[in-house]
Amino acid sequence: MPNLIAVGFAKCGTGSLSFLDCHSQIVFRFVESYFFMNARKLKNDKLNVKNALSLYNLPKARKSEVLLEKTPAYMNGKATNLKDRFQLMEEFSPGVKILVLLCDPLHRLWSHMKMNRKESHFLEMANLTENWLPEMKNFNYKSAENIIDLPIFKNGEKVNRFIPFGYAKKVLLMGFYYSRLKILIETFGRDRVLLLDGDNLISDPDTEFGLVEEFVGVRKELSFEFATRYPYPCLDEPVPMCLPDTKGTTHGTTKQPNSTELFNFYKKEMQMLKSFLKSFPNYKNDLKRFLWLDKYDD
Numbered sequence: 001m002p003n004l005i006a007v008g009f010a011k012c013g014t015g016s017l018s019f020l021d022c023h024s025q026i027v028f029r030f031v032e033s034y035f036f037m038n039a040r041k042l043k044n045d046k047l048n049v050k051n052a053l054s055l056y057n058l059p060k061a062r063k064s065e066v067l068l069e070k071t072p073a074y075m076n077g078k079a080t081n082l083k084d085r086f087q088l089m090e091e092f093s094p095g096v097k098i099l100v101l102l103c104d105p106l107h108r109l110w111s112h113m114k115m116n117r118k119e120s121h122f123l124e125m126a127n128l129t130e131n132w133l134p135e136m137k138n139f140n141y142k143s144a145e146n147i148i149d150l151p152i153f154k155n156g157e158k159v160n161r162f163i164p165f166g167y168a169k170k171v172l173l174m175g176f177y178y179s180r181l182k183i184l185i186e187t188f189g190r191d192r193v194l195l196l197d198g199d200n201l202i203s204d205p206d207t208e209f210g211l212v213e214e215f216v217g218v219r220k221e222l223s224f225e226f227a228t229r230y231p232y233p234c235l236d237e238p239v240p241m242c243l244p245d246t247k248g249t250t251h252g253t254t255k256q257p258n259s260t261e262l263f264n265f266y267k268k269e270m271q272m273l274k275s276f277l278k279s280f281p282n283y284k285n286d287l288k289r290f291l292w293l294d295k296y297d298d
């Protein structure tokens with residue numbers, strides 16, 4: 001069973017965890033397993049660790065190695081599903097450590113929209129801001145126990161050829177990091193969760209990956225360089241490696257979501273996230289981490 005699971009958030013740089021596979025003490029397979037997605041079914045099927053392993057497409061690792069699995073979708077879903085899923089992780093892999101990547105929710109959203117376009121889905125800014133955000137006006141953060149469970153959209157209604165309301169809701173709410181993180185911490189505690197800054201992963205990968213090495217107790221081996229042929233950092237040591245071209249698609253673009261409605265939609269959530277993060281040991285190793293959160297201050 002994995003002793004390290006990266007649970008999200010999608011589009012915040014989870015793919016760059018592939019660099020960890022180049023570490024001599026870490027084993028990782030790029031393919032996402034989705035193993036814990038249907039926690040209830042796994043429970044009902046009364047799977048034990050031995051027969052679960054035959055369904056879990058994990059690579060083999062020695063006891064002395066760190067076995068990492070990443071599935072960003074683990075952070076998606078209703079609060080009750082998240083609770084079940086995290087509890088099951090703990091049951092199957094007691095003491096498991098968790099990695100969470102956070103990034104500016106507007107950048108996350110833009111990256112997601114670009115990905116959907118490539119897959120010929122149709123999720124347009126105009127739809128988000130003009131049609132869907134007004135539906136969220138009645139948000140009352142103070143009264144909402146679990147914001148991610150609120151029925152914000154009318155379920156199932158087709159807005160255009162490809163994207164139903166439910167999907168747009170899902171993509172928008174993926175940026176509600178605080179509500180989801182809170183549930184995660186309730187299961188694993190602060191000390192077993194490492195928060196990585198998806199933006200800093202690009203500007204200062206040595207710091208972010210250094211934190212991972214420290215967190216899982218392996219040697220400091222990884223170091224990065226900015227190659228001229230590629231706009232993102234590439235691994236330099238112990239072996240040279242860049243991510244494939246499918247990553248880094250929003251680099252240099254000016255067309256990011258720049259709407260006041262969207263900004264306001266995420267503002268309160270980001271403020272709550274910021275106060276929450278202050279209680280994490282590695283929140284700010286230096287002042288350069290999580291800088292994107294500052295723009296949501298009052």
Ligand SMILES: Nc1ncnc2c1ncn2[C@@H]1O[C@H](COP(=O)(O)OS(=O)(=O)O)[C@@H](OP(=O)(O)O)[C@H]1O
Pocket residue numbers: 009010011012013014015016072110111112114115198201202232233234243246247248249250251
């Ligand atoms: N080293 C390096 N190389 C390339 N890209 C990098 C790197 N580090 C972080 N990123 C950022 O990762 C973004 C993609 O996020 P994910 O890998 O989490 O996407 S996914 O959820 O797995 O689809 C990707 O977003 P896009 O630019 O929208 O593709 C990048 O901003």
